[in-house]
Amino acid sequence: MGETIIEAMGLCKWFGDFTAVRDASFTVEAGEIFGFLGPNGAGKTTTINMLTGLAKPTAGAILIAGEDGIRHIKKVQQRIGIVPDESNLYEDMSGFDNLVFCASLYGMEKAQREARARQLLAQFGLAETGKRPFKAFSKGMKRKLTIAAGIIHAPRILFLDEPTTGIDVESARQIRKLIQDLNGQGTTIFLTTHYIEEAERLCHRVGFIVDGSVIRVDAIGSLMQDEDQAYRLDFTLESHQPALLEAMSQAFPNIQVSVLDPQRIRLLSPTRVELAPFIQFFEDAQIPVYEVKLVHPSLEDVFVRITGIEIARLKKEKEGQRK
Amino acid sequence: MSQLIAFWSILMKDMKNYYLKPPNISWGIIFPLSWTLMLFVRSGSPVDIREILPGVMALSILFGTTSMLAVTITFERKSRSFERLLLAPISLNLLMLAKTTGAILFGVLNAFVPVLFASFLIDLSGIHWVTAFSGVLLIAVTSTFLGLFIAVSVSEVFEAQTFSNFFRFPMMFLCGLFIPVSSLPALLQPLSYLLPLTYGADILKQSINENGFLPAPLSFSVLLAFSLALFTISLRNIKKRWIY
Ligand SMILES: Nc1ncnc2c1ncn2[C@@H]1O[C@H](COP(=O)(O)OP(=O)(O)O)[C@@H](O)[C@H]1O
Ligand SMILES: [Mg+2]
Numbered sequence: 001m002g003e004t005i006i007e008a009m010g011l012c013k014w015f016g017d018f019t020a021v022r023d024a025s026f027t028v029e030a031g032e033i034f035g036f037l038g039p040n041g042a043g044k045t046t047t048i049n050m051l052t053g054l055a056k057p058t059a060g061a062i063l064i065a066g067e068d069g070i071r072h073i074k075k076v077q078q079r080i081g082i083v084p085d086e087s088n089l090y091e092d093m094s095g096f097d098n099l100v101f102c103a104s105l106y107g108m109e110k111a112q113r114e115a116r117a118r119q120l121l122a123q124f125g126l127a128e129t130g131k132r133p134f135k136a137f138s139k140g141m142k143r144k145l146t147i148a149a150g151i152i153h154a155p156r157i158l159f160l161d162e163p164t165t166g167i168d169v170e171s172a173r174q175i176r177k178l179i180q181d182l183n184g185q186g187t188t189i190f191l192t193t194h195y196i197e198e199a200e201r202l203c204h205r206v207g208f209i210v211d212g213s214v215i216r217v218d219a220i221g222s223l224m225q226d227e228d229q230a231y232r233l234d235f236t237l238e239s240h241q242p243a244l245l246e247a248m249s250q251a252f253p254n255i256q257v258s259v260l261d262p263q264r265i266r267l268l269s270p271t272r273v274e275l276a277p278f279i280q281f282f283e284d285a286q287i288p289v290y291e292v293k294l295v296h297p298s299l300e301d302v303f304v305r306i307t308g309i310e311i312a313r314l315k316k317e318k319e320g321q322r323k
Numbered sequence: 324m325s326q327l328i329a330f331w332s333i334l335m336k337d338m339k340n341y342y343l344k345p346p347n348i349s350w351g352i353i354f355p356l357s358w359t360l361m362l363f364v365r366s367g368s369p370v371d372i373r374e375i376l377p378g379v380m381a382l383s384i385l386f387g388t389t390s391m392l393a394v395t396i397t398f399e400r401k402s403r404s405f406e407r408l409l410l411a412p413i414s415l416n417l418l419m420l421a422k423t424t425g426a427i428l429f430g431v432l433n434a435f436v437p438v439l440f441a442s443f444l445i446d447l448s449g450i451h452w453v454t455a456f457s458g459v460l461l462i463a464v465t466s467t468f469l470g471l472f473i474a475v476s477v478s479e480v481f482e483a484q485t486f487s488n489f490f491r492f493p494m495m496f497l498c499g500l501f502i503p504v505s506s507l508p509a510l511l512q513p514l515s516y517l518l519p520l521t522y523g524a525d526i527l528k529q530s531i532n533e534n535g536f537l538p539a540p541l542s543f544s545v546l547l548a549f550s551l552a553l554f555t556i557s558l559r560n561i562k563k564r565w566i567y
Contacts (some may be wrong), residue, residue, distance in 0.1 A: 042508070043402060052410055053410060053566070054410060055566065074412050075412070077411065082410050088403040088406060090340065091402070092340060093336075101336055105329050105333075105408070106410075106411065107325020109328070149407075186470050
């Protein structure tokens with residue numbers, strides 16, 4: 001790691017008056033899994049399209065593997081693989097024929113591309129399915145084959161646009177494993193997602209993108225460290241009322257209290273918390289306490305704090321679901 | 324070399340997936356046959372097959388090529404598989420040539436279906452084959468690029484078909500295929516000279532029946548100019564709209 005392989009400088013994309021991406025600058029280092037995390041409509045696909053040559057930036061510059069990503073895009077395309085947000089292979093062609101065709105687009109010889117197609121089908125557990133036409137594949141198999149097509153020419157960098165969206169849980173798990181394996185073999189991964197847990201589990205570094213702006217780019221570890229400064233204690237009670245929370249805030253001026261659900265409240269404290277006074281407090285108020293849990297911060301907490309957007313918005317799926 | 328492999332694969336894929344599929348092959352056979360039959364019924368007397376041959380050939384090419392591009396381009400674009408081609412390390416010029424070469428070959432083959440049928444019925448001696456073939460090829464190139472122009476101007480397959488008919492039907496009547504340009508109303512005649520097929524049909528008429536009325540070099544040059552212009556405009560539109 002350490003070597004910059006993708007550099008976006010002040011990328012902008014306007015569609016008429018509408019700004020889809022606003023002054024986006026970030027770098028991706030060779031060998032890492034970089035995740036672009038943001039809600040639907042944030043500008044993730046538009047950014048990938050600009051980086052891969054399907055869209056022209058309104059302003060800004062791109063450097064990929066040392067090449068000008070705008071002027072010499074055809075040279076860049078030889079070294080990158082692209083997995084679009086929809087599985088867009090040829091419906092009537094078999095899985096095998098699809099892979100062989102995609103290999104030929106990168107100039108691979110017949111024997112070489114057939115061997116590579118066979119190898120990838122086996123590696124992705126599609127050896128049998130590969131003989132069927134693409135339209136007969138399940139969603140999860142379609143996505144896997146689309147990923148295989150994306151790495152058919154063994155690219156140095158792989159772009160994946162929402163690789164697990166709309167896929168069953170098991171296939172999604174396999175796909176995350178495939179992405180990690182590929183990365184383990186040295187492929188740099190640039191992926192977008194609106195699943196926080198996916199970004200947290202998979203990525204080394206993430207960029208938060210909201211309404212076209214890249215708000216923060218950092219390693220997962222550093223993002224968490226900022227958040228780790230605070231201690232979270234979740235209490236499960238018989239019940240709670242606003243008056244109780246009010247009384248708590250007065251009794252413990254150093255902590256913040258927030259409501260999680262009708263039975264649970266969360267205490268936020270800048271320092272370590274001693275439990276006895278709280279238990280005493282609830283006993284005095286005659287409220288049974290069933291559970292107390294020290295909660296480690298998640299990327300979700302970081303995302304909400306930094307972007308200020310509601311978590312519900314991030315989890316909202318696109319309406320018209322994709323194939 | 325790698326560009327050549329890509330070019331060849333795209334061409335072969337389109338052939339296998341679209342052109343050699345039964346509905347499309349039959350299109351090339353049924354269309355000229357039914358057209359001949361229609362002329363036959365209308366005139367009520369045996370038609371002079373050799374007289375209508377150039378017109379039937381030209382129409383077969385025009386309809387064959389323009390309909391194919393609605394599939395190979397508009398349909399692939401709609402299903403987004405076309406994005407794969409745009410994202411491949413192939414120059415846009417070469418890519419679009421690969422996508423259109425299949426249609427050109429298909430058009431040329433279509434043109435010779437009526438010739439084959441005619442050869443069983445009448446004597447075809449005296450035809451200037453080299454000129455006829457060059458004419459067929461140029462008509463195929465021009466109407467393919469016209470189809471390309473249409474395909475990149477629309478986003479739905481049915482729009483491509485409708486828009487094609489907007490060009491095709493006037494051409495059937497205005498390009499001297501079955502009605503000589505000179506017998507059209509004087510007001511419509513200038514329009515005939517604006518349509519590329521007028522020049523293509525004239526080459527075929529001259530090479531088959533020696534009854535063309537335009538100088539061959541002029542007809543060839545006009546067709547070439549149309550092809551070049553249509554290809555260039557289409558490419559510009561692709562760069563503007565599809566790599567947005
Ligand atoms: N071709 C286009 N024309 C107009 N607006 C577009 C176009 N593509 C995307 N947008 C808009 O740009 C914004 C960002 O879209 P997109 O990059 O697809 O978001 P994401 O992938 O993060 O969900 C959205 O509001 C979308 O409607
Ligand atoms: Mg998207």
